[in-house]
Amino acid sequence: MGLAPNLPTYYLAWTFIGAGMAAGLYDAAFSTLGRLLGSDARASITGLTLLGGFASTLGWPLITGMEHQFGWRHTCFVLATVHLVIGLPIHLLAIPRSPSLTAEGVSTPDNPAESGVPDKSGSRLLLLLAVLLTTQSLVASTMSVHLLDVLELxxxxxxxALAIGMMVGPSQVAARLAEFSIARYLHPTWSTRIAVVLCGLGIGLLLLATPWLAFVAMGLYGAGIGILTIARGTLPLALFGPADYGTRMGLLARPMLLAQALGPVVAALILERSGSSLLLIVMCALVAVSLAVSFTLPDK
Structure with a gap:
């Protein structure tokens, strides 16, 4: 990207970056933790998202400062160097290549107690989980891209509006701390239900178009999104066990990534033609669908 002489090359750079993000962000990290730690991965997944919650809080100001000081091209070179000099050695040297679990701790597809559900029931359960997570991904990506426009409209x-938007990051971190210290005693299905309700309340409060309530709304919404990020990793692990965990994470990620790509585009059309109120109502309806689906999932 830093060397891009024209727009097509710039788009090509984003294509490579997008492929890298799909292979190297939370979904891949969760799969790695599930492979290494099995059913005990929940605390590590929560801790990972807790640290990851500071990425935008620290990274955006730092990158903005570098861009202002050195220009965007040199900033790209610095970020590429960080990936190669810091990130790549960590992946190559610090992450174990084989699970540390004993044979008894690793579940297999032939062990019903570990895999949790028979094949037919498992397929239905995976479909329901995909609907829930994909719907929430659509909502999250839409709100992330269009939040400032919605507030201004x-x-x-x-x-x-900028100050209100800044509520999301700290709220995510606070919710993940609560998940790490308190909610870890809940089944992930119940954590997911609570998170979906928080998201719905937050989006619904925005419809009142009151600035001080919008701060509260984004606090609730951010808390819900923070917990749902954890649920992406812990819910499949709790429902299916660690056997083929990475494969299931990949299957679930496909529709989620499509929703993240298409949601903001469709939302932009709704905003342009019908305004922010209708978009918020649609988002609330999608959250309601997610909540209904969550009550079809096992919670014990």
């Missing part, structure tokens, strides 16, 4: 000033 509701009559909230740009400066206030």
């Amino acid at each position: 509701l009559g909230i000033t740009t400066a206030t």
Whole structure:
């Protein structure tokens, strides 16, 4: 990207970056933890997302400062160097290549107690889980891309909208701390239900178009999204066990990535033609679908 002489090369660079993100962000990390730690991976998944919650909080100001100081091309070179000099050696040298579990701790497809469900029931359960996570991914990607536009169309000033948007990051971290310390005693299905309700309440409060309530709304929404990020890793592990965990994570990631790509585009059309209120109502309806589906999942 830093060397891109024209727009097609710039788009090609984003294509490579997108492929790298699909292979190297939470889904791949969760699969790795599930492979290494088996059913005991929940605490590590939560801890990983807790640390990851600071990525945008620390990274965006740092990258913005570098861009202002050195220009965007040199900033790209610095980021590429960090990936190669810091990130790559960690992946090559610090991550074990084989599970540390004993033979008894590793589940197999032939062990019903570990895999949790028979094949037919498992396929139905995987489909329901995919619907829940994909719907929430669509909501999250839409809100992430269009939040400032939605707030401004509701009559909230740009400066206030920016401050409201900043509530999401700290709320995610706070919710993940709560998950790590308190909610870890809940079944992941119940954590997911709580998170979906928080998201729905947050989006619904935005419809009132009141600035101080919008701060509360984004606090609730951010908390819900923070917990749902953890649920992406812990819920499949709890429902199916560690056997073929990486494969299931890959199957679940496909529709989620499609939703993340298409959701903001469709949302932009709704915003342009019908305004922010209709978009928020649609988002609330999708959250309601997610909540209904969550009650079809086992919670013990």
